[in-house]
Amino acid sequence: MDEEQKSVLLKSSSQFPIPPDVKFSYGTSGFRADALLLESTVFRAGILAALRSIKTRSMIGLMMTASHNKISDNGIKIADPSGGMLTQQWEPFADALANAPDSDRLLQLIVEFAEKENIKFDGDFRPEILLGRDTRPSGESLLEAAKQGIHSIVGSVGSDMGVVTTPQLHWMVRARNKGMKGSELEYFEQLSSSFRCLVDLIPGGSKTDSAENKLIVDGAHGVGGEKLDSLMKLLDGLNIEVRNSGKGTGILNEGVGADFVQKEKVVPDNFDSNDIGKRCASLDGDADRLVYFTVPSADSSKIDLVDGDKILSLFALYIKEQLSLLSTTGAEDNSYKPHLGVVQTAYANGASTDYLKGLGLEVALTPTGVKYLHEKAAEYDIGIYFEANGHGTILFSERFLSWLEDKNKELASASEGSQQQKAALRLLAVSKLINQAVGDALSVLLLVEAILQHKGWSIQYWNGLYQDLPSKQIKVIVKDRTAVVTTNAETQVASPQGIQEAINSETAKYPWGRSFIRPSGTEDVIRVYAEASTQDAADSLASSVAKLVDKYLGISSS
């Protein structure tokens, strides 16, 4: 690194001092905090993104969002060239950068890291960063800080994509690194044309949704509603009403959105007894999560939740069906059997895991956090992953896709329009519709709608695939949450000693009982999860386990 570069870094970073007494950590969802604390972090994330761009000789993404958190928070995460999350190897450097006490220490860290990683500031490559933000009011000024960070690596360029959903930005990074234009219009066109293709392949022809059968979407007063409106302009065959679109007076994520609906299991604002029985869905604040729900009766505000596990089950069923159509009726090519796998976390309802295993599917469990699920799903030819909270997608391996392209051509010349060829075309369309970079509420919504139309299923029928076991989540505040160390995809506690045995003997008292604890990655709490055959039993198991957490670690529980 030459002297000019060093002095640019020293000068610009002195304008973004870190706030006192705050420790930043690049968690499962990047940096997240009260927006007022984030200027220096965002500036430094800009530097990191530029360094990552030089190292990978590719375009990198920077997304400013705090997803489902309250409106006064914000956050920043980095998208790698594939459109996925920043490589885990760089996370410790991200932490160190964000917490460097002053400009000198910051510069020293960068110089050391650049040397270790062999990052060359030779000017041969022009680093480029795509910037996106959600609708939070703090986004615009934080964006300026991020740009300053990017510009303090000499020659780097930041391209502002404006207000976008998190998955849109990840998609754009991936697309551009593959040589596509990667514009918003291209994103909408890819989603709408692959949706149309799936609908055209419905046996007996496509049926436009009637006005009575429309889908009602809660946009969480965030970016998703507005983008869904734009997408709908390119779509036929779908009847969607968007509420809480972000244009009205409601506040982002307050009493609305996928996280609220999934955790509280009550109707979001602007939904009521007029919506009884209708197909409803909820996006989160940055539109990377989606859950469906129905309002079952006028007597209470409770909803029937159709969560990420049910979306996963619907997708698994459909993909499995297409694969078996593809392999039947005289398929000579027995040399290659695509490997389909599904990936869940310990939060997946036990009934969903049983259902998926009952379909003969391979089910893998990973720790909480999309990066772990994504990594595992990428090991399969087709890997479907979902968190119960509605974040997930379907990954297709390059090997499988090129086999499928060839297969489709072969079938088209031998038996155009056959069941087999249609199955190949459907799988190709799904691979284009569903975001390959991260979970994407808009593309998941279109795939759910296409499959429901294909099967002629109501949301009630879909929800009846299996009955969720009653479950309960509790947060416990402890002195030091890092004292809890888990193993076996967070289903067991390795430390403190003795607590796992105590949880086991508590759980054994309940039919269908299952319970685990883990430190949250986004809040300073221990999360307790319990499942049992009745709601009372699940509540009681959760509260007994929370008491154990208190006994072994705690101060007080909430």
Ligand code: NG1
């Ligand atoms: P933590 O706080 O680590 O439980 C929460 C969600 C995760 C994931 C992350 C990132 C639950 C129980 N946990 O993580 O699934 O979505 O936020 O946003 O929903």
Ligand code: ZN
């Ligand atoms: Zn989100």
